[in-house]
Amino acid sequence: MRASSVDVTYAGAIRALADIAFEIPPGQFTSIVGPSGCGKSTLLRLVAGLVRPTRGELSVAGQDPTTARREAARLSFVFQDATLLPWRTVSANVRLPLELQDAPRADRQQRVRGALELVGLTDFSGRYPSELSGGMRMRVSLARSLVTEPELLLLDEPFGALDDITRQTLNEELMGLWTRRRWTGLFVTHNIAEAVFLSERILVMSARPGRIVADVQVPFPMPRTADLRSQADFARLTGQVTAELRRADA
């Protein structure tokens, strides 16, 4: 994935992103942190081909993002909310992307079961979203994004609405899932500890219009485990990213 001098201006007036340039090699898990309203979500939507750049060029797997999405269809997106369809059961929600992509019917059931196993929700496949907790709903949302076996996974503050313990647990689960599937990940968050824990690299963005002001490598070996959070190096790096973020916000 490569972006060079990308600008996005909304409705001719609001400049959301300015002069964004980065390159992400396949299989890398990258986080994007920045103050609220800095255009982090816009950046993800650019990569997903939901928003077009006003200026500059962005390519995913060598193609324009919309074309890449339409032709390769190996992209999934996890939103801030679980965005489940309330009238569908857990398994029917997870099956949705397979239906939309006309995946072979014979495989569907098995792939749904596999995705639910990944997130530990096999016993809840017949339940409805309204019967689940926020954390479980987010797990369903993750299972739905993984059922298509994506090569590129975009996550837009998926754990922002959850309590800290649930967030940490889901971070560890996401780490485990990444280890198995090795997708290219782009994770937007404003939780620095989460970004350091999950990613190999952190892009720090400034306030609107969003620019990339720092590109931090996270040296801890993958896959990471919960005890990383209590190590001194982890705290040091978290502090460093925080400092960068403060400078960006000023």
Added chain:
Amino acid sequence: MKRLGAWLVEVLLPPLAFFALVAGVWQGATSLWDVPAYLVPSPERVLAAAREHDADLLSAMQLTGSAALLGFALSMLVGTALGLLFSQSRIIQRSMYPYAIFLQTVPIVAIAPVLIMWFGNGFGGVVAVSFILSVFPIITNATAGLTAVDPTLLELFEIYNASRWQSLFKLRLPNAVPYLVTGAKIACGLSVIGAIVGELFAGFETGSAGLGTLLARANGRLDTSYVFAAVFCSTILSIAIFAAVSSIGATILARWHIGAPRSSTTKG
């Protein structure tokens, strides 16, 4: 069983007791001041009129009920179809919606005679009036339900390259179901009103007579007891249809696992 008993005492008993009280006061007042029956008939006389004409009233309820149900069914069908049309194209919505509002604002009593002229001086005309009066809440609720979709869900569908039809059948239509239930509850009551209004103008043919027909005839003869009896029958018919639609709606909503929509046009 215990729950049914509690329900009878807590929910059914108070309004029945109130009804008995009102009927008692009404009965007492009419006999005390000797009110002429053509002005305000006593409950006793209304009951007697209902007994005397029971066969006519019963067949009238059947006829008016079937006209109302047919008008209501047409409203659901045509209203949903128009909602689909409006949700698919903004241009069509902009150019046609004002006329849908026209349907809502036109005084039904003013156009009922015209409709009767067009659709026949009988059952067809009555169904047409019932339809015209009840279609508007279906149009607005269907349109709202089909268009008021969570934008993130639309993005989700776009991410997976959903076709227009997939978005319609897997997202927009299911999203509209609770709105349609709300619309149906408003429309079913209006369809009964429409049928009765239609009959006031249309139902003078010999043979089958609806509630509106009986009302017009009894009114013409100053048979006020009979008028009251017919009014009560109309109310019972309305309540029965509303209760049936409500309970079907509640069953559907329970299966949908969402409550009634937060915002929709509830005005009939």
